[in-house]
Amino acid sequence: MQQIESVTTILLFMAGLFILVVGAGVLLAAVLFVIDVTQTKHAIRRNFPVIGRFRYWFEHLGEFFRQYFFALDREEMPFNRAERSWVYRAAKGVDNTVAFGSSRDLRPVGTTLFVNCPYPTLDEDFAPTAELVIGPYCEQPYRTRSIFNISGMSFGAISKPAVLALSNGARMAGCWMNTGEGGLSPYHLEGGADIVFQIGTAKYGVRDEAGDLSDAKLGEVAEHAAVKMFEIKLSQGAKPGKGGILPGGKVTQQIAQIRGIPAGQDSISPNRHKEINDAAGLLDMIGRVRRVTGRPVGFKTVIGAYGWLDEVCAEILARGIESAPDFITVDSADGGTGAAPMSLIDYVGLPIRESLPLVVDTLTRYGLRERIKVAASGKMITPAEVAWAICVGADFVNSARGFMFSLGCIQALQCNKNTCPTGITTHNKRLQRGLNPADKAERVRRYAEHVQHEVEVIAHSCGVPQPRRLRRMHCRVVMEDGKSIALDELYPEPPGLTSKAA
Ligand SMILES: Cc1cc2nc3c(=O)[nH]c(=O)nc-3n(C[C@H](O)[C@H](O)[C@H](O)COP(=O)(O)O)c2cc1C
Numbered sequence: 001m002q003q004i005e006s007v008t009t010i011l012l013f014m015a016g017l018f019i020l021v022v023g024a025g026v027l028l029a030a031v032l033f034v035i036d037v038t039q040t041k042h043a044i045r046r047n048f049p050v051i052g053r054f055r056y057w058f059e060h061l062g063e064f065f066r067q068y069f070f071a072l073d074r075e076e077m078p079f080n081r082a083e084r085s086w087v088y089r090a091a092k093g094v095d096n097t098v099a100f101g102s103s104r105d106l107r108p109v110g111t112t113l114f115v116n117c118p119y120p121t122l123d124e125d126f127a128p129t130a131e132l133v134i135g136p137y138c139e140q141p142y143r144t145r146s147i148f149n150i151s152g153m154s155f156g157a158i159s160k161p162a163v164l165a166l167s168n169g170a171r172m173a174g175c176w177m178n179t180g181e182g183g184l185s186p187y188h189l190e191g192g193a194d195i196v197f198q199i200g201t202a203k204y205g206v207r208d209e210a211g212d213l214s215d216a217k218l219g220e221v222a223e224h225a226a227v228k229m230f231e232i233k234l235s236q237g238a239k240p241g242k243g244g245i246l247p248g249g250k251v252t253q254q255i256a257q258i259r260g261i262p263a264g265q266d267s268i269s270p271n272r273h274k275e276i277n278d279a280a281g282l283l284d285m286i287g288r289v290r291r292v293t294g295r296p297v298g299f300k301t302v303i304g305a306y307g308w309l310d311e312v313c314a315e316i317l318a319r320g321i322e323s324a325p326d327f328i329t330v331d332s333a334d335g336g337t338g339a340a341p342m343s344l345i346d347y348v349g350l351p352i353r354e355s356l357p358l359v360v361d362t363l364t365r366y367g368l369r370e371r372i373k374v375a376a377s378g379k380m381i382t383p384a385e386v387a388w389a390i391c392v393g394a395d396f397v398n399s400a401r402g403f404m405f406s407l408g409c410i411q412a413l414q415c416n417k418n419t420c421p422t423g424i425t426t427h428n429k430r431l432q433r434g435l436n437p438a439d440k441a442e443r444v445r446r447y448a449e450h451v452q453h454e455v456e457v458i459a460h461s462c463g464v465p466q467p468r469r470l471r472r473m474h475c476r477v478v479m480e481d482g483k484s485i486a487l488d489e490l491y492p493e494p495p496g497l498t499s500k501a502a
């Protein structure tokens with residue numbers, strides 16, 4: 001009898017709860033209905049009250065559903081699943097071979113193919129990647145064998161554990177890490193990587209009270225032996241003509257202190273260096289930074305108009321080759337960013353396929369190819385893309401998003417919102433917990449080493465002992481008629497010097 005009573009009580013309670021929940025739901029729907037039909041901002045919600053709201057939710061979820069269920073392996077942008085999976089597997093150190101055959105369609109215009117040699121390089125003839133010297137005329141030139149390096153991402157755009165993992169991973173892999181425009185943090189140094197300090201237009205980390213470049217601060221940065229080079233950022237591919245943007249929510253006390261700006265406010269850098277108006281101004285600034293720091297100094301830019309590059313070369317020849325930038329980093333129009341306006345991301349600047357040959361050939365025409373090293377960046381996250389750039393004439397390839405994938409980035413595209421689910425681009429401590437710097441440093445190392453190793457594999461298949469011997473003739477690109485053409489026919493090299501190992 002007692003049992004029946006308790007069952008009845010539970011049932012009554014459940015029924016009451018049910019009525020309460022349904023009642024609350026109906027009430028909520030009624031409130032939302034009234035809000036929707038009376039508001040005037042959203043047509044969909046006004047015409048389809050309550051139901052119209054699901055559109056926004058589905059739109060948001062669609063990003064994830066497409067990625068997991070609907071998008072084909074080679075379909076998504078900016079990076080498709082095949083590319084991302086390659087990076088994930090390389091970073092985890094799991095088997096990166098594929099079975100049965102290629103799922104890559106070799107027919108579309110622009111497809112690159114490498115020309116294998118009938119007599120590939122024998123294992124015993126493999127040579128280590130040649131060392132290059134950057135900045136032979138400065139006090140402390142930088143020597144490196146690394147081909148594949150970590151491109152600029154500021155501490156601010158990315159989190160403390162991300163910087164730590166990248167810096168440690170770079171040290172273990174023997175590649176360099178660029179600070180991006182946010183200044184030098186203790187975490188860059190803690191990891192022990194070779195650091196390229198970037199001087200952005202706001203001069204974060206090396207600015208005086210008035211926001212101008214400070215020689216004293218430059219000197220302080222150069223006191224760190226880990227800082228091997230300085231890079232003046234003229235522009236980056238994702239936002240040419242626009243300075244960096246770090247939303248106020250990401251400007252923590254520490255980031256503000258490193259940058260020399262107020263905390264909690266949007267950190268927006270000017271759209272160019274006010275000291276650099278022309279070729280002379282550019283070389284003056286390069287000379288100044290090199291004099292104060294004793295380190296190699298170069299600049300980063302996305303190419304759009306290009307007559308100015310001829311002016312820079314002519315000015316170098318007039319002043320003497322010591323005055324030249326020690327390196328140029330050419331960024332692709334489709335490069336990544338923490339945050340940028342869509343009109344600039346999508347429409348301004350030339351992609352690396354066009355700009356890299358143009359820069360290399362301009363330097364060659366002026367006899368400066370040996371003196372000025374060239375780094376290329378822009379969606380080159382797998383060995384084939386890196387090998388393409390080396391064939392065209394780059395000495396180095398830098399990647400930002402490739403290394404983000406090695407840290408576990410799932411391409412959720414929320415880098416500007418401080419809500420990154422993988423802890424890479426957020427300062428939210430709870431989300432950062434998922435990113436273990438020690439574990440991820442190993443992944444960074446494996447990824448960097450794997451890329452370098454497979455570029456070597458491509459070189460050997462093409463019959464040369466090491467990647468720096470790759471030339472344009474080793475790579476072909478599919479044209480409109482379906483046939484491929486060698487890069488040295490597509491971009492005939494002007495006669496001149498080449499900095500690569502002979
Ligand atoms: C989160 C994030 C932050 C970045 N911050 C900078 C920066 O501070 N300075 C800079 O020159 N480039 C910055 N970049 C651009 C990259 O350095 C790189 O040039 C570009 O993303 C192309 O390389 P990728 O295609 O391998 O990402 C940033 C990119 C990302 C994704």
Ligand code: SF4
Pocket residue numbers: 404408409410411412413414415416419420421422423424425
């Ligand atoms: S997971 Fe998303 S938000 Fe985080 S870094 Fe990757 S793309 Fe940006």
